[in-house]
Amino acid sequence: MAVTENTPATLECGKTIEELSAYLAADRTPPDPDIEICPECLSALDGLDRVAQLSRDLIARDMGRLPAPTESWITSIVTNIAQEVRAGRSLPLHHDNSQVTLSITEGAVRALVRSVGDDIDGVVIGRCRIDGDAETLDAPVEVTITASILWGRSVQELSHALRQRVREALWQHTDLRVTAVNIIIDDLHGFIPDREAPQ
Known part of the structure; x- marks a missing residue:
């Protein structure tokens, strides 16, 4: 899932949504203990994973019939996740x-x-x-x-x-x-x- 330059960013623990998105894209390997024990990071990872899964599900179900979810739609959800995990x-x-x-x-x-x-x-x-x-x-x-x-x-x-x-x-x-x-x-x-x- 792409995170744009405009994606707001830093959680109270210091990690950014961009870092967490990259960590998730790498299947959380190698494990980062700072992320894996941080409640904010874990909540954000859970939200990012659900958004990514939703995107994959929509594309798989409706391939050829429906457009992929728009970047702005995904970005707005990621923005809310970043704000709400505080x-x-x-x-x-x-x-x-x-x-x-x-x-x-x-x-x-x-x-x-x-x-x-x-x-x-x-x-x-x-x-x-x-x-x-x-x-x-x-x-x-x-x-x-x-x-x-x-x-x-x-x-x-x-x-x-x-x-x-x-x-x-x-x-x-x-x-x-x-x-x-x-x-x-x-x-x-x-x-x-x-x-x-x-x-």
Whole structure:
């Protein structure tokens, strides 16, 4: 997968998306211990791998019928991955002992949402945003997700599936009080641009 000069770049750990993309292209060999133990790098590698696999799947499935995903579409997803793997805020978790403080990073929650969404056939997560005072236990928050869906699939069905699965994952793995999961479908992939529009 090509990463352009304009791809934003450096994670908080100091590694760049370009370095991680090259490492992934080399099948993670030789192993780089700095990358392999860094949560940010591992999350970014996972996202880059999913985007690359999606590109390969689209090309294999529709070879000769559909164009390859555009560079700008792939770059926008890579850009969002780079932004979202940053740790961000520390979101508290409940614990019975008041002397114990547990938290999960906002970046880990966004990675969870991305992996849940990307596991739904026909959905590719673009961005994930957590709005509200997520650093306070039991404060209401909203999760807003932008996504691309496969051309020809039902927007309503995929949006509903995405919303339900994200709610379940957040309930199971976090202590966020999610009052809404907002889904914005802002792109289609697998579209045939030269197909004539209905009259």
